[in-house]
Amino acid sequence: MRFLGLNKLPIAQAHLRALNNAGVNSVKFYSATAEPKEPVVRTKTIPGPKSVELNKKLGEIQSTGSIQYFADYEKSSGNYIQDVDGNVLLDVYTQISSVPLGYNHPRLLNLFKDDKNIKTLVNRPALGVFPGKEWPDKLQSILLQVAPKGLNKITTMMCGSCSNENAFKSIFIWYQNKVRGTAKLTEEEICSCMVNMPPGAPELSILSFKGAFHGRTLGALSTTHSKYIHKLDVPSFDWPIASFPQYKYPLEENVAENKKEDEKCLAEVADLIEVYKKKGKPVAGVIIEPIQSEGGDNEASPEFFQGLQRICKQNGSALLIDEVQTGGGSTGKFWCHEHFNLESPPDVVTFSKKLQLGGYFHNDDFVPKEPYRIFNTWMGDPGKVIILEEILKVIKEEKLMGNVASAGKVLKDGLLSLEKEFPNLLNSTRGRGTYLAVNSVNGKVRDSIVANLKLNGIQTGGCGENAIRFRPALVFKEHHANIVLDRFRKVLKSL
């Protein structure tokens, strides 16, 4: 991505001056408020009594089994989330990795002091039919600015699932165009697709990996394999599923074994592509996360990804890298796959979460020739793009990628130390930037650690069978990392 080369951005002060000059100087602007010095836990249990009461109320109108507590977002600030019972937690989970600048960042609050931005919020267009006059410029100056190198086309969506679903469709259309070649579309194709049958609705497949998470709508869910409760009772496409490498840690002591694991998994991919071709369900595309997140923060080596890309090319399958959770800076690069030194760009890269809206980057080959093939009413949301614009400015101006590197190093080194100090409780520290995880010995101990961390003021998340994941915002700094590590040590000692 060309993010680091980004320039011509007005700085915050200039932006405010412009607003003031525009005659809105009577509007009160936010300035940075100090975030709490450290977490404060006021209740014996979290959720506390007020959260429990609200949960009961909400339970009358919807399912609440996944709710941890009710937050007071007006009082939350920076890296700290405050709940309705007055507990102030250092948040290193950040709404399942979707908050780049922490809570109530003044730059984001001030954004809507600008009437132009309010009009953008209130007049939401059908972007595929009647885009606003600023839309081409916004896409160019905001989204294409952070495009993965080599991908010059962007399709905007709303969330991670619909980004993957539509990326699949782009891949299927691309694949069938290759199959069709110069042949004309037949009447049989047209009629059969209308009743869900081949050849018009062909039996193509997307290969995914065990442990993967790519979303929960029916197409995306057919490539998700992280937890059975996500999939049970839902009909699925019969698409191939390969093994994702399972490494031994520390990596530097298990080089040969992990290399063998890569080779085994790659051989399985090649084999499955062959099997599904013979089965009449050719693999149009392969979808993979740079780090399997929901599935347990499972990493794979750059060599694995390079090998996977080669297999895709050999077989005419598109490579889709799902950066919904990894994208946006917290791995130390704006896109995690930039760490992999791929020989050429991936074909499609999907995003959402920290980028506020969904979508995918791709090259010319994945732009459908006919209109309305990739389409929906809204096709994204300009109201989210103006928030993203400000986020990207802040990342640059406040040098937040530097934060990620320095705070990430402190946190990772600290986790490695804790792992040595508590070998019976922790192992396999891994990850990039602040996008880190460590395993506990089993799910029960992991759950107990996550719960106790919360009671000690640290909001983390679990993933996979026994991992604890860290997903701090980009404003997370070294001193926050030290607070996390201190509390973590306290919790481990108490177990």
Added chain:
Amino acid sequence: MRFLGLNKLPIAQAHLRALNNAGVNSVKFYSATAEPKEPVVRTKTIPGPKSVELNKKLGEIQSTGSIQYFADYEKSSGNYIQDVDGNVLLDVYTQISSVPLGYNHPRLLNLFKDDKNIKTLVNRPALGVFPGKEWPDKLQSILLQVAPKGLNKITTMMCGSCSNENAFKSIFIWYQNKVRGTAKLTEEEICSCMVNMPPGAPELSILSFKGAFHGRTLGALSTTHSKYIHKLDVPSFDWPIASFPQYKYPLEENVAENKKEDEKCLAEVADLIEVYKKKGKPVAGVIIEPIQSEGGDNEASPEFFQGLQRICKQNGSALLIDEVQTGGGSTGKFWCHEHFNLESPPDVVTFSKKLQLGGYFHNDDFVPKEPYRIFNTWMGDPGKVIILEEILKVIKEEKLMGNVASAGKVLKDGLLSLEKEFPNLLNSTRGRGTYLAVNSVNGKVRDSIVANLKLNGIQTGGCGENAIRFRPALVFKEHHANIVLDRFRKVLKSL
């Protein structure tokens, strides 16, 4: 829905007073600005030269085949959309039926003068895990206030497609719970669903109708059958597809024949449910639009819907009514299916578009017992709910449902007159409220009418093979209807 019984709403003035008392009296508030008196067309073609230029620019970064022109949303007002070339069109298409109050409604613009609302925009939570303290109240006082009668549960989503996809999942889970009864979940179910196979990922189906449109992600697309270009090249589930009634107009002159059509289509539904049961793909649910919109504004009678519900009950299939396009007031009732006098509430009702976010209403049976079964990162968007809240207040305070009735009558009567005046060009006027359509004799003539209407200052939309659809905002009044009819007559005379 209990919308008409809604009370205790602060009126606009009280709201502004409260804001002023809160110490923000220096903020400039919008007041109603007069919308243009009539359309103004300044360019010989639409898109005009500036739109063409912007389209070229956008074409460098994404597909633009469906774009009609670029709008200037800052200058658009009420029922009038202004494009970048200065053309001012009376908009009776409203961003594919998604704009309830027209452009730049002052009440919506003023909403974000309230800092509390800005904080809601900027701190977007993972609603399924860390909802804000206001969330239970907001759901209760906003969404449940407009809930279809008998449906007391709400699940929020982002758009129409993901609302239908998740509603399908709720239906599948409900259906399998019935099949499972008191039996425990087996290891085989757990393991098989993880690799996309039965019995854990069972071969269940959703029955849909020819001509239906329910979205474009892979599950929703398997129930969409409006245009082949939406479906071509995309793998699909083999799910049953029944005929939707095709009526002869005027209805009052074709009662017996249309009744037979209903019976034929209902028999087909019953038959397909039997066939798919034998095929090992039982019909867990039936999805239907109250008026098939993208498919051509095809209506079915209340008796048809009553009969369909009876068949669903007899066969243990859930009835899902998709009100994504019909919901929100423009059919003369807040939900179109309220016109049908169903014996009992439908099982699930999905929505999006005019309601700003997506979601579905349902009863207790469709709440999954286990957490994380229906889940995603955001689960909706409180920033959209606060806009919806204000929209509902305005609908009530400005008595917009009255507009729909009176303007709808003028427009429908006028279309019926035009149909008599131009029998070789128009037929089959139909619809409810302002949610109206008329057929042209074929697709070519229809396209020509829609294009000429635009050049005469009226933005309509096509649907199905030869229909022209009208989707005005709820602020569309009798005098707007008269402008549409005058221009329509002029266009028809010129053909």
